[in-house]
Amino acid sequence: MFFGRALLQDGRPLLMLIESCKTLRQAYQIHAQTVVNGLHIHLYPLSKIFSLFALFGCSESLDHSRLILSRTDVPNVFMWNTMIRAHSRQELHGKAVLLYPSMIAQARALPNHFTFTFVFSSCARLPTPVPGFQIYGHVIKRGLESDTIVMNAFIHFCCGFGDLHSAQKVFEESPVRDLISFNTMISGLAQGRKPHAALSLFTVMTRSGLMPDHFTFVALSSACSGLNNYRLAKQIHNLVYMYFGFVDCGRSAHLVGSVMDMYLKCGEMEMAEKVFNTLQNVKSSAALSCMVSGYARAGKVELARQIFDQVDEKDTVLWTAIISGYSQAGQYTEALSLYKEMEASGIKPDKITMVAVLSACAGLGAITFGQRVYNQCLKKRLYGQDVILITAIVDMYAKCGKIHAALEIFHGVPNYQRTTHLFNAVISGLAQHGHGKIAVLVFEEMEVAKVSPDEITFTGLLYACSHSGLVEEGRSLFKSMSQMHGINPQMKHYCCMVDLFGRNGNLDEAYKFIQAMPFEANSVIWRSFLSSCKLYGDVEMGRIASTKLLEMEPDHGARYVLLSNILASTKHWEEAGKVRKVMEERGIQKPSGWSHIELLDGTIHQFPASNYKLHPQKEEIASKLGEINGRLRAAGYAPSTVNVVFDVDEEEKEMIVSYHSERLALAFGLLNSGPGEVLRIMKNLRICSDCHLVFKLLSRAYEREIIMRDTTRFHHFKNGLCSCKDFW
């Protein structure tokens, strides 16, 4: 019997029925009829029915196909391959790969090149490359290492894990290299950020007589997008014209989109806009997302928003692009409210969306929202597969004041997933929380795990040392940078060192260090030094730093404030007044301070300094501030007014201090929370020493834990003490 022409009892051809099958119900009916007709005992119709279920695309149909497979005595290679492909399509890559050993163990059917192609495609999406390499052993055993299709799949797998070395070795040893081999390799080099290697491979390809196709140029433009080289971008664009003429934007949307993205990533907005406009009515979702993120990267969030708003059917990527755009621009509240809109519109976020949202939560310090997003990640099973997502979660916890939660997650991450970024997030988090010694221990762990540190690792480490008073550790880490790790210290590292010496009172050493630097110190260094001079009341050194600063940045408000503070704190009122006058004459304003507090329900309330008069609870806040002042006096507190710049009378100075934005947020927090609840406050400037003292006293007077994040670090106030040990 020729089963390809098998007919059911009513005369209908089985294959045609299978091909036209649209619903799962129809599929079950066809299967039932096959059984009635006795066709199911023959392998050919059975495997056709089987693939109908396997590739139908839902979990129920896949379950049914598993059932058929388990009841088949000797499944053939076609059935195994279909099963592997079906699991892969439903993103069940682990299960897809595990089918391979089952196949080898049970079947008499030998794996063919389709088997390996499907298996490698799933292996590329596993969290570890180990199974892929084990299966490559079988490829060699089966003598398929010269099969171009299998080799292409393996090269793709290697590139997915960033193992360009293995990919290139196989590529070069391959006896036959086709267009797909070259495209895969060029694309792999692009992803692995080897643009020059990708370019030279392109030359090899054209010299060998192969004609590039659209895929080649998509890969090539992606490779060159990171080079920031306008001329090269233009050359590639010209090559596209040379090979394909004026490309049909409808059919070549991929290619046009990639060329546009290359211009965007080179910062060539005008050319990108030109290409974008050629797309006219066929603007693909990808092109729109590119433009949105391109504008956002260029700091033009409003333009990005305009494009976003004009799109009727927004997909996950477009939503993510705009959310991430706002987050990167520091407009975290807007980012979070867009995420809420996205949820309401029914578009499902994916792991990349979550990364963008978590980064906004981290920026804002919004722990309730952040925790909700984390729970969503767990529920949607997004967590665990992706290192960047893990890094974003760790960073969110650290920046929202829960460093222990951050550490707990970090400790659960297996070694093969620990990247430089992840270590950096943990080390910087620990630094912000003042856990310098633990940061150094984590760094030692990093060295043992052979994860290479970069300049960001050292920024975090040196920062941690300077904020924990670890002068010797800092000194030796700084030395090890160039001597052991081949990283040349940059301005920011020198800045940390000046901070390290200055904060610990070694002002002379800090000054000598600045003078011995291999390049001219920038304003950040002088500001750090000036802060230390203020901390230790060294007017002479402070004057040197101030003079330098005013020369360098005559329009920067904070410098004037710091200088007049230092003069005021040492009662040089007259000079402080002069500075203020210069500031007024030049029309410079002090940066305005604000604080916000998050309540348990996740709502965030923001307070600008000295201003709560517009707040709906203004009367309660005023009376709470009065009560606070009373409690403070009872605790023997006298306001320190060294931070108040001007020589006004003492009472007025006290008033100005008592209206610092963090105090307003605290008063509001006490009013709107239950006893024993932790108060979480974020401030956009550094906390002043007076507020710091007040927060310590109030943590005892009200028996409250207060967690406060300022621009430089976290302060945990509890029982009259602060975690920074008054060192910040």
Place this chain on the structure above:
DNA sequence: TTAGGGTTAG
């Protein structure tokens, strides 16, 4: 074999 959105520090 195809493009687009993502993490740390400053």
